[in-house]
Amino acid sequence: MTEFLVVVRPGELLLDPLSHEFMRRALLVSSMVGAVCGLLSCYMTLKGWALMGDAVSHAVMPGVVVAYALGIPFAVGAFVFGVGSVALIGFVKQKSRVKEDTVIGLVFTGFFALGLVLVSKIKSNIDLMHILFGSPLGISISDLQQTLLISLIVVFILLVFRRDLLLYCFDATHARSIGINTGFLHYLLLSVLSLAAVAGLQTVGIILVVAMLITPGATAYLLTDRFDRMTFLAVSSSIFSSILGVYISYWTDIETGGSIVLVQTIVFLIAFLFAPRYGILNSRHSLTS
Secondary structure (H helix, E strand, O other): OOOOOOOOOHHHHHHOHHHOHHHHHHHHHHHHHHHHHHHHHHHHHHHOOHHHHHHHHHHOHHHHHHHHHHOOOHHHHHHHHHHHHHHHHHHHHHHOOOOHHHHHHHHHHHHHHHHHHHHHHOOOOOOHHHHHHOOHHHOOHHHHHHHHHHHHHHHHHHHHOHHHHHHHHHOHHHHHHOOOOHHHHHHHHHHHHHHHHHHHHOOOHHHHHHHHHHHHHHHHHHHOOOHHHHHHHHHHHHHHHHHHHHHHHHHHOOOHHHHHHHHHHHHHHHHHHHOOOOOHHHHHHHHHO
């Protein structure tokens, strides 16, 4: 029996995927979304909004289906339903004695179920797996342009309101006491979250976009106490994970969104174990020394 040994050179690992147009698009959109979600994840981590991010990411699903059915950009429908879910959460919380985490769970599961029903009843070429898990390898030029526009809007808002949002996430009571409109910042941050969730749909889909909105910030939070460094580390780790995840999915033929999030999780576990001050191994060492 003759055995063939295929040797792949390191240069081929990096350059061969770049010879394909779909891979160049996938790397571009994944890096772009990774940067945006990494930046926003810092605020989400400080605010403790992991569950809110999960709610918004799932709530946009019926908006995507309705937008495709009406022939309008999916971002419009997704954003409307994302903001609508946030408004509904606030309304139910104010008008009932039900706690916020319970309301969030009720709203996002209800919206997600509505999206599944619409997919099954509305005649269209919508691929449910594409919505749930993303498809950066098959992204079109128009979707790429939409994602780029959304990403620029999110970055612009976060930069313009950076100081107020930072204070609001650290201490909303203090921000209110010095005259900052925390109500406006609350809904502004939720609106930005909705936009980021829409951008993440193309890369990792509804199911996994919450990981891109939380994991980079959580990783950076273990590595530094300064917000400037936190944002740099979160964005850098998210871009790195996105690029590496796309390459791994290309060479191993696995789901791209899952590959990206898995790399992010591994990066977080490394920080969790080996972070200079807050890694559990270094913490144990400092306690025993």
